[in-house]
Amino acid sequence: MNLVTSLGERTLDVLRSLGHATFFFADLLRATPAAMRRFSLVVRQIHAIGNLSLVIILASGMAVGFVLALQMYYALVTYGATESLGLIVNLSLVRELGPVVAALLFAGRAGTSLTAEIGLMKAGEQIAAMEMMAVDTKSRVLAPRFIGGVVSMPLLAILFSAVGILGAYVVAVLLIGVDAGNFWSIMQARVDVWRDVGNGVVKSIVFGVICTAVALYQGYETQATPEGVAYATTRTVVISSLAVLGMDFVLTALMFSTA
Amino acid sequence: MTKKGIETLVGLFVLLGLAGLVFLSLKAANLGTFGNRDGYTVSARFDNIGGLKSRSPVRSAGVTVGRVTSIVLDSKTYQGVVTMELDRSVLFPRDSSAKILTSGLLGDQYVGIEPGADEKNLAAGAVITQTQSAVVLENLIGQFLFSKAAEGGSNGAGAAAQGVKK
Numbered sequence: 001m002n003l004v005t006s007l008g009e010r011t012l013d014v015l016r017s018l019g020h021a022t023f024f025f026a027d028l029l030r031a032t033p034a035a036m037r038r039f040s041l042v043v044r045q046i047h048a049i050g051n052l053s054l055v056i057i058l059a060s061g062m063a064v065g066f067v068l069a070l071q072m073y074y075a076l077v078t079y080g081a082t083e084s085l086g087l088i089v090n091l092s093l094v095r096e097l098g099p100v101v102a103a104l105l106f107a108g109r110a111g112t113s114l115t116a117e118i119g120l121m122k123a124g125e126q127i128a129a130m131e132m133m134a135v136d137t138k139s140r141v142l143a144p145r146f147i148g149g150v151v152s153m154p155l156l157a158i159l160f161s162a163v164g165i166l167g168a169y170v171v172a173v174l175l176i177g178v179d180a181g182n183f184w185s186i187m188q189a190r191v192d193v194w195r196d197v198g199n200g201v202v203k204s205i206v207f208g209v210i211c212t213a214v215a216l217y218q219g220y221e222t223q224a225t226p227e228g229v230a231y232a233t234t235r236t237v238v239i240s241s242l243a244v245l246g247m248d249f250v251l252t253a254l255m256f257s258t259a
Numbered sequence: 260m261t262k263k264g265i266e267t268l269v270g271l272f273v274l275l276g277l278a279g280l281v282f283l284s285l286k287a288a289n290l291g292t293f294g295n296r297d298g299y300t301v302s303a304r305f306d307n308i309g310g311l312k313s314r315s316p317v318r319s320a321g322v323t324v325g326r327v328t329s330i331v332l333d334s335k336t337y338q339g340v341v342t343m344e345l346d347r348s349v350l351f352p353r354d355s356s357a358k359i360l361t362s363g364l365l366g367d368q369y370v371g372i373e374p375g376a377d378e379k380n381l382a383a384g385a386v387i388t389q390t391q392s393a394v395v396l397e398n399l400i401g402q403f404l405f406s407k408a409a410e411g412g413s414n415g416a417g418a419a420a421q422g423v424k425k
Contacts, residue, residue: 047265165283
């Protein structure tokens with residue numbers, strides 16, 4: 001009987017925290033216009049979230065491009081279809097790897113820093129102090145970070161894909177010797193701006209919303225201890241990554257169903 | 260870091276992202292090839308459109324001159340009506356023919372326009388009357404098997420008749 005009781009208790013807890021998170025998200029969205037009026041805060045956050053992630057995104061993009069080109073070449077050379085290398089690398093990056101891998105890196109790099117920052121603000125009672133001074137923390141602290149994340153994520157995903165394609169070009173054309181003309185022209189003929197690049201950008205916007213909102217929520221709701229903050233950063237990465245991968249499946253099924 | 264410094268860096272970041280988007284769209288996708296020049300619309304009716312899709316290319320002599328904009332079924336004549344947008348700088352005579360061809364052996368299907376000999380050109384909204392439908396592989400195989408069977412049947416019937424006679 002105890003097992004059933006604890007199962008019911010856990011279920012209610014999960015539902016309650018889901019509801020709490022939804023209300024948090026609604027408040028965050030409601031605070032966004034007020035944050036846009038204090039644009040300098042938003043700019044500062046875009047710098048902290050976006051600019052400081054550039055190094056890892058660009059380096060990973062280039063590395064993924066290199067590796068994709070190599071592996072796809074080995075796979076295609078058995079069918080004599082190496083001229084499609086550019087097309088395959090482009091589609092893989094722009095449709096899937098760009099948004100998803102950039103989102104996972106973003107969750108790890110920017111998500112944890114957001115959670116830690118908000119968590120430490122809460123642990124140091126800065127949030128409570130602000131609320132005592134009738135400062136709306138949602139629009140002054142949380143919403144600028146949310147806007148910063150949602151603006152940075154698509155830019156980072158685009159840069160990931162672009163640098164990946166350039167990296168693939170370096171390996172395929174300059175190192176392996178695939179024909180440069182074919183590399184670009186087949187890609188240009190078969191990749192559709194709206195269907196492939198556009199859908200990739202939409203995906204990355206959705207992932208940006210997910211990662212940033214989860215990071216902010218975990219930071220806001222953390223227990224005000226160092227252990228609590230550590231636990232919250234772990235939960236941020238795990239929940240963001242799982243949500244990103246799940247949403248990726250749903251979005252891919254919606255966007256790229258053969259219709 | 261000064262406020263100006265931060266704003267400059269963020270501006271550079273956004274510019275870099277937009278440059279990446281422009282690169283992806285122009286150099287790595289098909290935005291640059293079929294420009295946004297005005298086109299004119301023509302339509303054509305086919306008995307079978309095969310695997311033609313919306314946004315499939317329209318080519319003449321292998322050069323892409325337009326895109327398919329919509330494909331609907333005419334419920335009165337049960338023909339597929341393909342509407343396409345052609346580049347305004349390319350005009351075709353009124354008796355041009357439209358065929359549904361496949362690029363390569365098993366590639367994408369496209370509409371091929373062969374120019375006719377009429378002096379007047381197709382106007383916007385005109386209908387291409389000479390059309391040839393897509394090749395349906397099953398029909399082709401069916402035809403081949405049928406002709407083989409007919410050939411073998413006439414030989415076999417002769418042999419069977421001979422056998423019966425014996």
